[in-house]
Amino acid sequence: MTDETTLPPYLRGRFAPVPEEHSAADLTVRGSLPPELDGHYLRNGPNPLPGEDNGHWFTGPGMLHGIRLRNGRAEWYRNRWVRTRELDGHPFIREDFTIDLAATPANTHVIRHADTVLALSEVGLPYWVTPSLETVGPYDFKGRLATAMTAHPKQDPATGELHLYGTGFTPPYLTYHRVTAEGLLLDSRRIDVPGPTMMHDFAITERHIIWMDLPVVLDPALAGRGGVPYRWDDGYGARLGVMSRTPGSTDVWWYDIDPCYVFHVGNAYEDAQGLIVLDAVRYDRAGFHRTWSETGGPTSPSGLAAAREPNHSQAAAVLHRWTLDQAAGRVTESRLDDHPAEFPTHNQTRTGRRNRYLYTVSSDGIAKHDLTHHTRHVYETPGNRHAGEAVFVPAADATGEDEGWLLSLVSMDDGTAGELLVLDAAELSVQAVVELSYPVPAGFHGSWLPEPVHRP
Known part of the structure; x- marks a missing residue:
């Protein structure tokens, strides 16, 4: 027996x-589930095979x-499990040193776009899955996607486009x-950056794309x-880039910022004066290394331990704001909060627009x-109990x-059966708790997939 x-x-x-994979029916509910919640809640995360x-x-196969x-x-x-080529034993880097973009863990996020559910990880292609969690196969937008795909795409609530x-x-x-x-990959544009950084997230506004070119870089050694x-590479520098959403545009205006790293963006928008505001969870060098040291994750055991520190000024990750003034060519920075935070979410009808509320976990x-x-x-x-990302x-x-609800999968310290928490x-405040029959490990990101509304 393993100690x-x-x-x-x-x-x-x-x-x-x-x-193991499990199925359970007619789950016990404490409280009252809103009848309006008609759909599937899906969440992704790494789950190594037994004994592995x-x-x-970050690298376990997706479940x-x-x-x-x-x-x-x-x-x-x-x-x-997401039945990827990696799960079947195919290497990401082939013997001829080419990359198999379908041999990925698909372990980070799950979204739906144009009625297609996709399991995502940033190193390769997404995987098409069904709402009942069966794997269809790798998805390349009918042959148009020739690169990896971020785990954090952004859907514009007005146009329906996915960036x-x-x-x-x-x-x-x-x-x-x-x-x-409608799901057609319309155009692809090369953006010039100096090297291969771990760019995990980005942001959109109504008129711009916001890039984060930060000093966590690939080291082949x-x-x-x-x-x-x-x-972390102090010599790489840290900067934010602003690119127009005008079709065909590749020009980026770059703004140097204090060295930091960002795993997850809250939101971004353009204010009434034309300033671009970006809210995200910021790690300084020490905070990044403290969080990365054991398992390298924003809610890793080391990161959660840091989140317990009584001195909030030493928190591994805090909400932060950058305000970019394109007319003056400058950026200002400020803390939004001193408490530990990760996995920021918001009402996605406000993506790229000014939002009043963000939700985080610690x-x-x-x-x-x-x-x-x-x-x-x-x-x-x-x-x-430990709450996961609140959707x-x-x-x-x-x-x-x-006005709505927050859905969060709750994992237990002792590895016992998990819960789905539904908050107003x-x-x-607690609206309902769904008791699950099996443990749910801490994971990454998820989505609510509502059933289509059929109106007369």
Whole structure:
């Protein structure tokens, strides 16, 4: 029998991978599920096969967890590995040193666009899956996607277009792509950057794309040692780039900023004066290394330990704001909050537009940030529970930005059965808790997939 204390932190406790796929029906619900919640909640995350250690929390094969809600009931829970070429044993780098973009873990996010559900990881192609978690296969937008695809695409709520990018280990290091609301990859544009950085996220506004060219860079010398071959490089510099969304544009206006790293963006927008505002979770060099040291993740065991520090000024990651003045050619920076934070989410009808609220998670629970009144309200998860990313679901006919619910998969410190937490987003109060029959390891990102509304 394995002594759990000898396992790395990302293979034990609430991070422990589950060894099997399960299905359960007619789940117990405490409280009252809003009947309006008719759809699937899906979440992705790494889950190594039994007996395997991929050397890093980021690199385990993807496993989807799904819950079907309908008519105030939780009809089923399922978990399924994403059946990628990597899971079948195919190497990412072939013997001739070419890259198999379909041999990826597909372990970071899951979205739906143009009625196609995609499991995402940033090193390769997305994988097409069904709402019931069956894998269809790699997806390249009918042969038009020839690069990797970010795990954090952005959908414009007005146009329905999906904006995304791919990074490469060799030139081109960055390629921008635009997909129509109907799912057609319309154009791809090479963006010049100096080298292969770990660009995990970006932002859009109504008129611009915001790039983050930051000093965590590929180091080939680390390849083959297990883990992720990236390191902090003080010599690379840190900058934000502003590119017009005008079709065909590739010109980028770059703004140097204080050295930092960003895993996840909250949102970005253009204010009434034409200034571009970007809100994100910022790591300084020490915070990045402290979080990266054990497993290299924004909610890794080391990152969560740092989040418990009583001195919030030493928090590994905090909400931060950059304001870019294109007319003056300068950028200003400020902290939005001193508390630890990660996995920022918002009402996605406000993506690229001014938003009042952001939701984040830490070891304390789920926090609601009022960016107008500069307040922070927390729902504290009780006992040994740890909330995952809080996905906002807007209420039908909502008139306020925070009218809706937050869905979060909760993992347990001792690795026992998980829960789906449903909070009222306005009050941050418990609406319902769905009891799951099996453990749910801590993971990354998810989405709410509502059933189509058929109107007469």
